[in-house]
Structure formats: C-alpha cells, structure tokens
Amino acid sequence: MSKQIDIKKIHSKIQLMKNTAEELEQLGKNFPALSRNMVRILASLKMLEINISDVVNLERDN
Amino acid sequence: MKESQKYWNPVLETLPIEKIRELQLGKFKKIFKWAYDHSKFHRKLYDAAGVKPKDIRSFEDIRHVPTVEKSMMRDIQGKDPFPYGDALCVPLEEVTIFRQTSGTTGQPVYQPDTWQDWEWWMESWAYILWAQGYRPSDRVFIPFGYNIFVAFWAGHYAAEKIGCEVIPGGVLDTKARILKIQELRATAMMGTPTYILGMAETARMKMDVDPSKLTIEKITCAGECGASIPSTKKRLQDAWGAKVYDHAGATEIGAWSFECQEQPGGMHVNEALFLAEIADMETGEIIEEPGRRGKMIITALDRQAQPCVRFDSKDVIEWAAEPCSCGRTSRLIQGGVVGRADDITKVKGVLLAPSAIEEVVRSVDGLGDEYEVVVDKVGDADQIKLRVEVLPEAQDQYQLIETELQDQLRLKTNLRYDLEICGCETLPRYEVKAKRFKDLRKQKSED
Numbered sequence: 001m002s003k004q005i006d007i008k009k010i011h012s013k014i015q016l017m018k019n020t021a022e023e024l025e026q027l028g029k030n031f032p033a034l035s036r037n038m039v040r041i042l043a044s045l046k047m048l049e050i051n052i053s054d055v056v057n058l059e060r061d062n
Numbered sequence: 063m064k065e066s067q068k069y070w071n072p073v074l075e076t077l078p079i080e081k082i083r084e085l086q087l088g089k090f091k092k093i094f095k096w097a098y099d100h101s102k103f104h105r106k107l108y109d110a111a112g113v114k115p116k117d118i119r120s121f122e123d124i125r126h127v128p129t130v131e132k133s134m135m136r137d138i139q140g141k142d143p144f145p146y147g148d149a150l151c152v153p154l155e156e157v158t159i160f161r162q163t164s165g166t167t168g169q170p171v172y173q174p175d176t177w178q179d180w181e182w183w184m185e186s187w188a189y190i191l192w193a194q195g196y197r198p199s200d201r202v203f204i205p206f207g208y209n210i211f212v213a214f215w216a217g218h219y220a221a222e223k224i225g226c227e228v229i230p231g232g233v234l235d236t237k238a239r240i241l242k243i244q245e246l247r248a249t250a251m252m253g254t255p256t257y258i259l260g261m262a263e264t265a266r267m268k269m270d271v272d273p274s275k276l277t278i279e280k281i282t283c284a285g286e287c288g289a290s291i292p293s294t295k296k297r298l299q300d301a302w303g304a305k306v307y308d309h310a311g312a313t314e315i316g317a318w319s320f321e322c323q324e325q326p327g328g329m330h331v332n333e334a335l336f337l338a339e340i341a342d343m344e345t346g347e348i349i350e351e352p353g354r355r356g357k358m359i360i361t362a363l364d365r366q367a368q369p370c371v372r373f374d375s376k377d378v379i380e381w382a383a384e385p386c387s388c389g390r391t392s393r394l395i396q397g398g399v400v401g402r403a404d405d406i407t408k409v410k411g412v413l414l415a416p417s418a419i420e421e422v423v424r425s426v427d428g429l430g431d432e433y434e435v436v437v438d439k440v441g442d443a444d445q446i447k448l449r450v451e452v453l454p455e456a457q458d459q460y461q462l463i464e465t466e467l468q469d470q471l472r473l474k475t476n477l478r479y480d481l482e483i484c485g486c487e488t489l490p491r492y493e494v495k496a497k498r499f500k501d502l503r504k505q506k507s508e509d
Contacts, residue, residue: 007073043178047185050335050364051071058085 011056014048021045068389070192074334075390082391083121086337089363091118094127097369100151103138104371124337125348129359129374132163135171135314146174152367161212163313164495173212173313174367182335182364183212183316187220189332190320193390194307195280196250198225203248203278205231205239205261212313213494214252217282226250236264240271247277255288255298256496259431262301267486274303284309285495287417290321290329290398293424297431310377310399315370316362319395326386328394337361338395339372340379343403352383352396357403376403378415407501409437410444412476416499419448422470428456428463432489438502449482451489 021041028035069075077085095115097104108114111128118124138147143154150157158177162170175183196202202221206214208230221228229246231239240261243251253261258281265271281304283289289298289308298306308329311317318336319329331338340349340356349356358377362370378401382394401415408414416435423433430451437446448471452463464481471479 005073039177043176043181046178047181050182050185052073054085054089055073055077055081058081058088 007052007056010048011053014045014053018042018045018049067197070189071334075189075392077334077391079391079393082333085334086363087121087124090124090337090361091115093361093363093365093369094118094371096151096366097371101149101369103134103147103149104369107134124372125339127372129372130370131374132168132171132314132376136169139172146172146368149368150174151369152176157367160210161215161313162210164211171314175365176367179366180216182366183216184219184223186311186317186332186335187216188223189335190309190317191217191220191224191226191282193320193322193330193388194282195305195323196221196224196226200226200249201229201246202226203229203231203239203243203246203251205234205236205251205253205257207493208232211494213285216317217252217284221250236261237269240265240269240273240276243276243278244271249277250280250282251278252282252284254285254492254494254496255283255294256286256431256492257494258283258298258306259288259294259301260491260493262298263431273301276302278302278304280305280307282307282309284311287399287401288420290400291417291421291424293421297424308398312375312377314368314373315360315375316365318360318362319398321398322386322388322390324386324388326382326388326394328382328386328396329398330386330390330392330394333392335363337363338379340381341374343378343406349381352381355380355400358399377401378403378406405499405501407437407504409446409477414446414475414477418475419471420498422467422474423448423450426463426467426470428453428459429467430486432491432498434489434498434500436500436502439506444503446477446479447482448479449484449489451484451486454486 021038025035025038025042028038098108098115107128113127138149139145141147143150156176157174159175159180161173204214204218218228218230229248231242234242262273265273281302283306288294289306295306308321310319310329319331321329339359341359342349342356355378358375358379359372360375361372377399379395379399382396386394401417406413406415419435423429424431430453432451434449435446437444452460456463460483464483467481
C-alpha cells in the first residue's frame with residue numbers, strides 16, 4: 001500500500017511548509033500571537049517529518 | 063473497514079523490518095548525540111562509560127550505552143535547572159508541561175515536556191487508537207481524574223486529533239460517569255482494568271444497570287497488565303459487551319505499545335518511534351529470540367526535553383514468535399507486559415509473577431474481581447496469603463470455589479496459598495492503579 005504513496009512529493013511539501021513556518025516564526029519576534037502559534041505549527045510539522053520525512057531521508061542517506 | 067484506512071501511518075506501519083532497523087539506528091544516533099550534547103547528566107554518564115556519539119555505528123554499539131534507572135532520575139530532581147535537574151536538554155522556558163510518575167515504585171519522578179514532546183505524545187497515542195478502531199464517528203468517554211499524572215491525557219488529545227468526539231469524565235463520580243455514558247451513548251472509553259471492572263460492578267450492584275447493554279463498543283486499558291491477562295480481558299469484555307484492548311506506556315518513556323484489532327495475544331511495539339531491547343534479568347545479555355523473558359530497556363527515539371535513552375523500564379516482556387496478521391511489521395510482545403522485574407520474586411524458591419495469580423483468580427467462576435496478595439516470612443518459611451471475594455450468588459459454593467482456586471493456583475504457580483475467602487466488597491477498591499501485591503519480606507529487610 002505504501003508503494004502507492006508518493007512520500008518524496010509529500011516530503012518536499014512538508015519542507016516547504018516548514019521553511020515558511022520558520023520564516024513566520026522569525027517575523028514574530030515582537031508578535032507573540034504569531035510566534036507562539038508558529039511554535040505549535042512547527043511541532044505539528046515535526047510530527048509529519050517523523051511520520052514521513054524520516055523515511056525519505058533514510059533512503060537519501062543510503 | 064476500508065483497507066485504505068487500516069493504518070494511521072501506512073508508510074511506517076508497513077515498513078519492511080530491515081528498514082525499521084535502519085530507521086531506529088539512525089534515530090538512536092541522533093537522540094544519543096542530542097542527550098550527550100545538551101544534558102550534563104547524560105554526558106557524565108556516557109563519559110564515565112567511555113561512550114561518545116561517534117562510537118555508535120551499530121546495534122552492538124548501542125548495547126555499550128549505559129542504561130538509566132528511575133532512581134537516577136529521582137536523585138537529580140529538585141536540583142538546577144529546578145525542579146528537573148540536569149537531564150533537561152532544553153531551556154526551562156521551552157518546557158510547557160509538567161507531569162510526574164504515579165509513585166507506584168517510590169518517590170514520583172518529574173517529567174518535563176516541550177510542546178513538540180506533547181505533540182509526539184498525542185501522535186504516539188493516535189497510532190494506538192487508530193489500530194484499535196477509533197474513528198471520527200466515535201464518541202469517547204474518558205473516566206479519568208485529569209490530574210498531575212499523564213495517564214489518559216494524551217489519549218484524550220489523540221482521540222481529538224483522530225476526529226473523535228471526546229467527553230472528559232473528570233471530576234464525576236463513578237455513578238455519574240455511568241449515567242453520562244448512558245445519556246450520551248458513548249461508544250468507546252479508556253481506563254485502568256481495575257477501574258473499568260469497578261465501574262461495571264457499580265453499574266450492576268448499585269445502579270441496576272447492565273453495562274453490557276450500554277453503547278460502549280471498545281475500551282482501551284492501560285496502567286496495569288490486566289487487559290493482556292486472558293481471564294481479566296474476558297471479564298472486562300463480558301462485563302461491557304465490548305472489545306478490550308491493551309496499551310502499555312510510561313511517563314518517562316511515552317506510549318510505546320498497543321494491541322491491535324486482531325487481538326493477537328500480545329502488543330505491538332511502535333518500533334518506528336521506540337527502540338525496545340530485552341535484557342536477561344540476571345546477565346543483562348540482550349535477548350533477540352522469541353519466548354525468553356527479560357526486562358525491557360527502551361529508547362524513545364524522538365523525545366526532546368528529558369530524553370529517554372536506554373531506560374531500564376523493569377517491565378518484563380518477551381518477543382512473540384510470529385508476526386501479527388494485521389499487517390503491521392513492528393514486532394509483537396507475547397502476552398503484553400507480563401510483570402515488573404520489581405514484583406517478580408522468589409517465594410519458597412519458586413519464581414512468582416503476580417499476574418499469574420490474577421489470571422487464576424479471575425478464571426474462577428463465583429469469585430469477584432478483587433484480590434489481595436501478601437507475601438511474608440513466618441519463622442524461616444515464606445508464606446503467601448491470598449484474599450479473594452466470593453460473589454453473593456455463589457455463597458453456597460464456598461467449598462467448591464476454595465478447592466478449585468487452590469488447585470488452579472498450584473497448577474499455574476507451583477505454590478500453596480493460605481486462602482481467605484471474604485464477602486463481597488470487603489477488599490479495597492482502586493480508581494487508578496491497584497496495589498494488590500505486598501511483599502512484607504522486602505519491607506522488613508528495608509526497615
């Protein structure tokens with residue numbers, strides 16, 4: 001079943017989201033409503049990395 | 063169930079075992095380096111053993127990493143950075159949640175988590191609940207005290223994450239909880255086996271409600287071995303007319319294992335998130351083969367604030383010989399957690415696991431769910447006293463029950479017991495974890 005899922009494509013989208021979230025977090029230095037929400041979003045994105053990106057990176061590392 | 067919706071994570075849960083091993087090794091290297099670089103406690107421990115991050119290249123190398131005991135965590139807490147001590151790997155301002163262990167085995171241990179750690183807790187629980195058939199259509203009742211212990215907190219938020227409707231049964235008493243389940247037609251719940259059995263007893267005996275006629279379809283049990291003990295599982299399932307699934311986790315570790323809908327007589331270790339090793343209880347040798355019991359040494363591969371690296375959990379487990387028919391590639395532990403290394407003790411020269419006594423007590427018709435075991439020394443001889451309750455409808459079968467109980471105990475544990483058969487509701491009731499096993503020999507030697 002997992003063969004039908006394009007995890008590389010998902011991974012690249014996750015990285016795009018992560019980059020954007022990190023940029024927004026930086027822009028929120030004096031904007032708690034932005035920075036604290038970005039901390040939470042980044043934590044959720046980390047779960048996507050654990051669920052998907054770590055497997056893609058495994059293939060990349062080999 | 064649609065095949066396409068069988069797994070929470072169709073990638074990780076069906077990953078070939080050799081890929082899981084690669085993933086675990088890579089993640090272990092990272093978490094070990096994280097702990098070494100960010101915590102004085104871990105660095106000191108590893109330096110003393112002569113192990114540095116660059117030394118970890120294989121699973122064999124991992125075995126040289128010293129284990130962490132709960133007592134070590136107790137020793138550092140209360141010191142700086144207060145109150146966690148120097149196993150903390152993040153600045154204090156990044157800690158968002160405090161929890162502590164239940165104190166079953168001594169002074170509670172504090173557990174800090176970052177928001178990312180908390181997301182990780184929920185994620186680990188989402189794997190469990192999805193594997194046990196929780197779906198967005200479920201209405202989940204949680205009869206739990208929502209307090210300082212992690213218990214079912216993460217189960218609550220994981221159920222929300224899955225999309226279930228969650229009813230927090232916090233400060234309600236047992237009767238009010240049963241009425242709320244009835245009123246809202248809850249379809250699932252979570253609790254310790256002791257409390258779930260106690261709820262059923264309250265419903266039947268004090269409310270004239272048959273819990274099996276309520277709408278509960280599935281129950282997730284945790285906190286005690288019960289849901290993997292066949293006779294206890296049967297009592298739970300019969301009482302509620304529901305499927306009962308086991309889960310094992312711990313405050314210092316995370317939610318590391320679960321029984322799936324196949325109910326294969328064991329639990330899956332979530333090997334993409336945890337590295338579980340089984341160590342021989344006497345030699346410490348790592349056991350790879352099925353069927354040999356040992357204590358679990360476990361690493362949470364993604365936990366950040368206070369890492370769990372080769373933690374000596376003292377949970378006694380063994381690998382199952384066969385993979386699960388559910389298609390998950392992660393290994394099963396046969397019979398779930400079969401006991402705690404702390405509780406497995408020699409009585410009259412025979413190794414005794416309290417779970418074996420529970421299995422017998424709950425397999426005897428006419429006995430209630432509660433029991434109490436006291437091991438003591440009388441003169442030079444060990445003595446085991448077992449107190450059980452006879453159900454009102456079985457009062458006239460007292461002699462028959464006593465004979466069957468004694469015979470079964472002898473057969474299953476190779477020991478003879480002093481039995482005390484009490485009336486119903488004589489023994490203590492517990493809301494969270496029960497303390498039914500007392501070894502007075504240990505207490506005397508500590509005094």
